[in-house]
Amino acid sequence: MRELWRILDVKGRHILLPAMLIILGVGVVLTFLRFFGGLGAVTALNDHQPWGFWIGFDVLGGVALAAGGFVLTGTVHLLNFERYRSVVRPTVLTAFLGYILVSLGLLYDIGKPWNIWHPLIMWNPHSVMFEVAWCVMLYSTVLALEFSPVVLEKLGSQRMLRAVHSFTLPIVIAGVLLSTLHQSSLGTVFLIVPLKLHPLWYTPLLPLHFFLSAVTVGFAMVIVESYVSSFLFRKSLETKILVDLGQFMVVALMLHLVVRLQDLWGRVPLSAVFSGKLESWAFLLEMSLFVLPLVLMLAFRNRMRPSVLFVSGLSTVLAVLTNRLNVSVVGMARSAGFSYFPSWSEIWLSLFLVTGGFIVFILCAKYLPIFPEEEGRESAGA
Numbered sequence: 410m411r412e413l414w415r416i417l418d419v420k421g422r423h424i425l426l427p428a429m430l431i432i433l434g435v436g437v438v439l440t441f442l443r444f445f446g447g448l449g450a451v452t453a454l455n456d457h458q459p460w461g462f463w464i465g466f467d468v469l470g471g472v473a474l475a476a477g478g479f480v481l482t483g484t485v486h487l488l489n490f491e492r493y494r495s496v497v498r499p500t501v502l503t504a505f506l507g508y509i510l511v512s513l514g515l516l517y518d519i520g521k522p523w524n525i526w527h528p529l530i531m532w533n534p535h536s537v538m539f540e541v542a543w544c545v546m547l548y549s550t551v552l553a554l555e556f557s558p559v560v561l562e563k564l565g566s567q568r569m570l571r572a573v574h575s576f577t578l579p580i581v582i583a584g585v586l587l588s589t590l591h592q593s594s595l596g597t598v599f600l601i602v603p604l605k606l607h608p609l610w611y612t613p614l615l616p617l618h619f620f621l622s623a624v625t626v627g628f629a630m631v632i633v634e635s636y637v638s639s640f641l642f643r644k645s646l647e648t649k650i651l652v653d654l655g656q657f658m659v660v661a662l663m664l665h666l667v668v669r670l671q672d673l674w675g676r677v678p679l680s681a682v683f684s685g686k687l688e689s690w691a692f693l694l695e696m697s698l699f700v701l702p703l704v705l706m707l708a709f710r711n712r713m714r715p716s717v718l719f720v721s722g723l724s725t726v727l728a729v730l731t732n733r734l735n736v737s738v739v740g741m742a743r744s745a746g747f748s749y750f751p752s753w754s755e756i757w758l759s760l761f762l763v764t765g766g767f768i769v770f771i772l773c774a775k776y777l778p779i780f781p782e783e784e785g786r787e788s789a790g791a
Contacts, residue, residue, distance in 0.1 A: 420641050429764050436761025439754050443517055451754040455747065460737055462751035466759055467514030469595055469733035471507055472545070473623045474726065477634070478504025478552055479588035480627030484657075486581040493650055495781045498559055499638060500631050502773055505552040506766045508545065514762055537597045544591030551584040559777050592623040599736055605744035608677050609692045610736045614668070621665040626729040628658035629702075632722035636715070642774060648715060655718050658725060659706045666699060691731070691739045698728030 442450045516522040528542040561570040596619030639646045702721035711717045
């Protein structure tokens, strides 16, 4: 315990450490119940509602929140915005951990986790899920390669480091292409349920909506992750960079909302939007979370304030998570004819995975050169 206390040398550890130990302890017990008692032992899922919180939050939400990796590496290496290079490494680490957690979450979610390797040799090129599975596997490999210079620098392997650097551009291009494919393909999955998914979310443009919202939340996650890292590791905040990324986020957000609202216009009656039913409230909550950052950021003075940047980024993150849960759970519930609400153990196991990823991030930040040197950088209060 004393060693753990020393390793987790972050601000607020007096509260974080006991909370994380409780989450991990209960999570281990629930993991045992899941893999030895089946899905029914820890979930509220059934034959009518086979996809629930884990698909919406862990998989759809997790993949979207990891979009910062391809968004920022593409911005720096392909569009040549070198001034954002200082936030690439923590962003790639966040994306890499995100995809690892998505893969672990799938082990909990699929009925026979020992068959997760089947897409490797049992090809079904006509299935969207097959494309998603391969894209996720290949992009996880790309993220490992993008993150490898951090480990090689720590190990002092200069020859390997030069070899990896010589392939940086092809690796980044591959990552952007793979992300574009599977971020949109996750929306394509739901095109097969036109009579089951509520009209507020079902549209032939679902793949485009998923991709545009992933780009939006990619910028938002970099902002939120930078603020959390600054608080935990007592580091200065690169305010100018975050203000720029906030502007990119606003542009992406406006594009996403214009396409989304134009698609809804004339296709879905206003009575469905304001019906007062569960789907109506869920949709209005989602839209409110998308609109709030625009309201806050469109005022120039507000945009320069760190607190506004953080709230805007967090609201965008919550908006995309709400969208993924609405598409996969709320929008499907009525057609399933069964009232589903995730059990506490479903939520706890998701929290368990996130906590595990959070601890790994802290350890990487402590022992690997993730963040650039502080000297000469802009302080939070500058």
